Amino acid sequence: MLEVRNLHARVEGKAILRGIDLAVGAGEVHAIMGPNGSGKSTLAQVLAGRDTYEVTAGEVLYKGRDLLGMAPELRAVEGMFLGFQYPVEIPGLNSLYFLRAAVNAVRTHRGEEELDAVDFMALAQEKMKAVEMGEDLLRRPVNAGFSGGEKKRAEIFQMTMLEPALAILDETDSGLDIDALKVVAHGINLFRRPERAIILVTHYQRLLDYVVPDFVHVIQNGRLVKSGGKDLARQLEDSGYSWVEEEAGEGSDLGERGPAA
């Protein structure tokens, strides 16, 4: 589904991603964990096509095609979804109108017929139930005045409406109380299918109690420094990131600290 090879990216001259390698297959759930500033959100944004970040080396294949050459909207209609860490509020833009336009953009690209207002509403009502989202939120402008928890639920709701093949969820668990976390996790679990893949970007392990990953990767200084199964997440929770840092510190930076530095 997704293959990231030696991905380097920088913003305003500062290197953030410094050689990411990652392969994600259909049906898999990957968790990418790391401390603040490790580059995990940058990775999510680069994969979704944010042009604030400049890719300086490496390549990404999505369904065998060159992802980095695709516009963000093409990535989306081709089945990629980014759940934002901080979903933007857009006062004045009606949620229903926006989401129907998005759903129909995806459907048109797939060669399916557009949904009319009635069919769209029926689908939306069904999907909203799964994330226990009040219908009134749909009548409001996009994310405007939503609480933190409402924004995250709305992201998961959008994901289930757009039915992507690859969902990248950036800190979807942050700012949620335990009840909201369970609801969001339930929504993600309902979404899991053998033909879909999910990348969970998170700081904490607790989401992974409810959405059990197949693989866990630790990101540090713009590199994936350790990979393992779901138990790795628990180890991190118990011992923090420092032991990984120490382990990874053994020589991993030497390549760049050559004589020229």
Place this chain on the structure above:
Amino acid sequence: MTERGAEQQGYLEDFEKLTARTSSNGGAWVADLRNRAMGRFRSLGFPSTRDEEWKYTSVEAVRKAALRIADPPRPDAVRSPDPFAADGWDRYELPFPGAGNGAGGARSDGVFIGPLAEAVGAHLPWVESHLGRHAGYEDHAFRALNTAFMEDGAAVGLDPGRTLDKPVHLAFLAPPGEARNRIAHPRTLVVVGAGSRLTLVETYAGSCADTCCTNAVTEIVLEEDAVLDHYRLLRQGEKAFHIGTVQVHQARNSRYRSHSVTSGGAITRVEINARLDGEGADCQLQGLYVAGGRQHVDSRTVIEHAKPHGTSRELYKGVLNDRARAVFNGKIVVHEEAQKTDARQSNKNLMLSRDAEIDSKPQLEILADDVRCSHGTTIGQLEEDELFYLRSRGLNQAVARKLLVHGFASEILDGIAIEFLKDGLTAQVFSELEA
């Protein structure tokens, strides 16, 4: 002949013809008003950009174009199609130019909706007490011209305690294509009696082959507890000039709500002035201007709080593309007597092009000491974060931009309570940006 004499020559000739034609209508006070206004225009001449009030808006093209008024407006005058007419919209309608006596509108117990000339000719008392008494022409050449030339236009009068069952639509349409170098001076008087309610829609539309100018003045009088919802919608052709004044006089506890939407036109200047001359009056001004190409649009408002406990809310939004230029000049005056005034003003601009320009000038003049007043201006571009969010959901860049621009403007357009107008207006307004 002096330069000013030369540029005024056509206006003087037209004025002689007009006074000869209209002398039998309305009595001496009308002729007197015309003469005084014409005299004022002769000494003022057209304003130049050296004049502080016209610093950002040049009317050189109007001055040089030697514009003439059309022959007397006839009831069967050919008019451009009305872009604001919507099927199924139930309203009292007066189309201009040339709504003849007895045409359209309504004349019943305590209600008059009809051509201004008819109201003047019928010696209706509220016409003589208010026409020309509110929109000052002493220092304003265009209002002076309008007052001197007023002929075609509407009068709407409601006695106390009347509520109309449907809106009044005054549709001012330029004659189609062939008219050249014309100026029209539509004049409207609206008097809403104590406790009466009215919804008034003024629309100005149509195009012309070369320079043409609409110079409109609307006087509005709201007596105690009267309520007026006023829509002033502009959709003029690319060579059209539009100069307009709305002058509102508000008595105690009256409420005035204005929705002014401007698109199209080469040069547009709309002045909306409200004087809150009774305690507890409320004034709400909402405006939207959308301009592209090399259009110039100038919005000026003056809200004058003359008595205590008045409230005013003003929000003007602008969307500018290409090399368009806009001016916003909003003044709030609070007189010494007008304690407990609560006034807020805001002007927000969305710039879609680096070459567009906005001159925004909010002004507060506060002479009372116990008031709450605020004002603010913002000038911004489309937010990259918002664009990326929409694109990440599959919407292409053009659609995403359009949704965001609509979102910006919706704060004003959503305030339009007449559904029949809203959809068409939204489409027209944004066709400007897609051209």
